[in-house]
Amino acid sequence: DAGVIQSPRHEVTEMGQEVTLRCKPISGHNSLFWYRQTMMRGLELLIYFNNNVPIDDSGMPEDRFSAKMPNASFSTLKIQPSEPRDSAVYFCASSPSKTAHTSSNQPQHFGDGTRLSIL
Amino acid sequence: AQTVTQSQPEMSVQEAETVTLSCTYDTSENNYYLFWYKQPPSRQMILVIRQEAYKQQNATENRFSVNFQKAAKSFSLKISDSQLGDTAMYFCAFGIIQGAQKLVFGQGTRLTINP
Numbered sequence: 001d002a003g004v005i006q007s008p009r010h011e012v013t014e015m016g017q018e019v020t021l022r023c024k025p026i027s028g029h030n031s032l033f034w035y036r037q038t039m040m041r042g043l044e045l046l047i048y049f050n051n052n053v054p055i056d057d058s059g060m061p062e063d064r065f066s067a068k069m070p071n072a073s074f075s076t077l078k079i080q081p082s083e084p085r086d087s088a089v090y091f092c093a094s095s096p097s098k099t100a101h102t103s104s105n106q107p108q109h110f111g112d113g114t115r116l117s118i119l
Numbered sequence: 120a121q122t123v124t125q126s127q128p129e130m131s132v133q134e135a136e137t138v139t140l141s142c143t144y145d146t147s148e149n150n151y152y153l154f155w156y157k158q159p160p161s162r163q164m165i166l167v168i169r170q171e172a173y174k175q176q177n178a179t180e181n182r183f184s185v186n187f188q189k190a191a192k193s194f195s196l197k198i199s200d201s202q203l204g205d206t207a208m209y210f211c212a213f214g215i216i217q218g219a220q221k222l223v224f225g226q227g228t229r230l231t232i233n234p
């Protein structure tokens with residue numbers, strides 16, 4: 001049973017370039033989350049989707065960041081233009097949403113993260 | 120807004136000892152969930168244990184157990200018979216249901232198990 005799949009695992013690029021991070025959630029999970037992890041700020045929720053619809057993007061730091069979920073099996077987080085302070089590990093996670101047929105305490109399952117370095 | 124505080128940035132114990140990691144949180148919600156995640160050097164985020172706030176009984180998972188004090192808003196993790204493989208960052212997380220389970224994480228505790 002495949003877990004959350006993120007790509008690339010590592011990304012090194014120069015400032016000003018566009019960066020696209022990709023995520024494939026666990027099949028059947030209809031909630032998807034993007035997090036950023038840095039030494040200074042820890043794990044921060046950037047945005048999350050429920051049934052492909054963005055629910056809360058209040059954690060997105062700036063207009064340079066955008067996220068999409070065109071279908072239930074794919075999401076992207078884009079940074080354009082990138083800056084050195086965007087360097088971090090970006091995690092994607094998924095979980096089932098609460099419905100009449102599912103438990104409400106299903107935990108989030110995390111991908112292995114993308115380590116992003118902006119030079 | 121919810122906040123989660125882990126007051127111990129780093130801890131270190133000898134193998135086979137018992138160690139307790141502390142976590143406090145602040146919320147006005149009555150129904151919520153609490154989690155401990157482990158992040159080893161491989162960078163994976165691995166769920167260790169979870170607790171529903173409405174349950175009075177403390178959750179246990181093999182060598183891992185929690186001490187959940189709802190009135191005090193405290194949620195500590197106890198690791199018994201610690202093993203070298205327990206070396207990792209440990210994150211406490213608070214979750215509420217808003218259509219989806221939104222998590223707020225603490226800053227983490229770096230735990231080192233020494234041989």
